Amino acid sequence: MAIRILSVDDEQDMEMLILQLFRKQIREKKYEFVFANNGNEALEKLEETKDIALILSDINMPGMDGLTFLAKINEKQNPLLKAIMVSAYGDMDNIRTAMNRGAFDFVTKPVNFEDLEITISKTVEHIEMLANLEKGREQLIAIQNDLSVAKEIQLSMLPKIVPANIGQAGVDLHAFIKPAKMVGGDLYDYFMMDSERLFFMIGDVSDKGIPASLFMAITKAIFKSQFSNRNGDSIVEKVKIVNEFLSEDNSSFMFVTAFVCILNVKTGEVEYVDAGHEPPLIIRANGETELVKKQGGMALCFDATFEFESHTLQLNPGDKFVLYTDGVTDADNLTGQRFGLHGLQDFFTTGEGAKKETAKEMNDATLDALVTFIGAASQFDDITMLSLRYKAN
Template sequence: MAIRILSVDDEQDMEMLILQLFRKQIRDKKYEFVFANNGIEALERLEEAGDITLILSDINMPGMDGLTFLSKVNEKQNPLLKSIMVSAYGDMDNIRTAMNRGAFDFVTKPVNFEDLEITISKTVEHIEMLADLEKGKEQLIAIQNDLSVAKEIQMSMLPKTVPGNIGKAGVDLHAFLQPAKVVGGDLYDYFMKDQDHLFFMIGDVSDKGVPAALFMAITKAIFKSQFSNRNGDSLVQKVKIVNEFLSEDNSSFMFVTAFVCILNVKTGELEYVDAGHEPPVIVRANGETELFKKEGGMALCFDPEFEFTSRTMKLNPGDKVVLYTDGVTDANNIPGDRYGLHTLRDFFTTGEGSQCVTAKEMNEATLTSLVQFIGPATQFDDITMLSMRYLGS
């Protein structure tokens, strides 16, 4: 598309000279010129054309001089509209005034047309650079808007409130996700499979940002579909089905670590499958802590034929379980220290976490501890926790 240039000059031969000088650029549709005899006409041409991006204006003109016209142009506050002022060599005071009022450049009379061509070419390059920057800015804003929508969609997929039937079943539960970027790859879920069995899980996609968020959404949906189904498949069988589905056409080579649990709320028996995830912490009613026993679990998406195994353990009334992603234990501060699993265990054994009663208090206290530990350092990974207190039925 041709750059439209407005030439403002009361000398009639200026139009002819410009058309002759730039005949090749005009023919090649690089430049297109619009002409006016003074500032008043020039303002009219600006309104009529609408897409003029460069002005070549004399300073001394009848009706409305070039300096007044320049002030009117600046009122439009168009960063892509640049002005080159033309004046006699001895009229440097006016040229200084023009530059102070926002003129991009100037040429002197008598006009050296080689210099004029170079000046216009340089100004056009600057305008095109600004246009590219503006386009990039608009694209960035669009991306940010899309990411905000993506975050809303992603967060809407995670349960925000605990259904009443979980509390009635004798379980106090709370979970949260704090992404490192606008969107992240961590996930969690919980729901009553039936009146006696609570399903809950946590997971972590290997990547960050939008790709991880998309994979997280798929993973969350498949787990929900499988474990909402009341067929006779065991916990291990269902995890195997999820693994097979996620492994299909995994061209991005992502993987998901997960810890998947089913609690019998009547007996306190908890069955779990470890798919390469961080070991949850158990806080017993007497204040002692221990870790879930891990047994060679592999992350999902590595091997569609992998045979997962499950383990069982017993929860007594008052026992608490803390599931978390590695954004908790791998959190770093400015010196490079790692929060670590030992700090997390100590936090619930002798630290502030030991004074927490509810699952929500446990999560909020842990997050506060993490924020204080990280300090001014940047959170580099998603932080997700699911805490559960077994009350017994």
């Protein structure tokens, strides 16, 4: 697309000279010229022709002079519109005034047309650079807007309000996610499967950002579908179906670690499947803490035929159960120190977490501790926690 240039000069032969000088660029549709005889006429041309990018204007003209015209141009506040001013040789006062008023460059009369060609070419390159930067900025804004929408969609998939039937079943539960980027790959879910069984889980997709968020959405949806289904499949059979579904056509080679649980709210027994996830933490009613022992288990999507196993643990009234992703334990500060698994356990044994009673208080305190620990360092991974306190009825 040709760069449109407005030439403003009261000398009639200037139009002919410019058309002759730039005939090759005009023929190749690199430049296109529009002509005006004074500032007033030039303003009309600017209104008529919206895509003028460069102005070549004389300073000394009847009617509206070039300096006044330049001031009018600046009122338009168009950063992509640049002006080259033309003045008599030695008229440095006017040239200085023009530059102070925002002129990009100048040439002097009598015009050296080789110098004029170089000056216009240099100005056009600058305009094109600014246009590309503006285009990039607009694209970035569009991407950021899309990411904001994607974040809202992703977070809307995660439960925000704990259903009343969970509290009525004797369980205090709270979960949160703090993505490292605009969107992330961590997930969690919880709901009552029936009057006695509470399903809850946490997961972590191997990647980050948009690819991970898409895979997270699929994982969340398939888990919801399987565990909302009141068929007779066991927890192992349901996890196996999820694994087979996610492993099919997994061209991105992502994987998901997960800790999947069903709590019998009457007995406090938790049946779980560990799919290669971080070991949860149990805080007993007497203040003692213990990590759930790792007993094998492979992340989802590695092997569609993998035979998962379920295990059980016992929660007693007053016990707390904390599930988390590695964004908690792998959080580090500017010195490279990791928060660590022992740091998390100590936090709930002798630290601020030991003083918290409700699940929300536990999560809030942990996040505050992590933010303080990370300090000025960047959060490089999603931080997600699901905590519950078993009260029983």
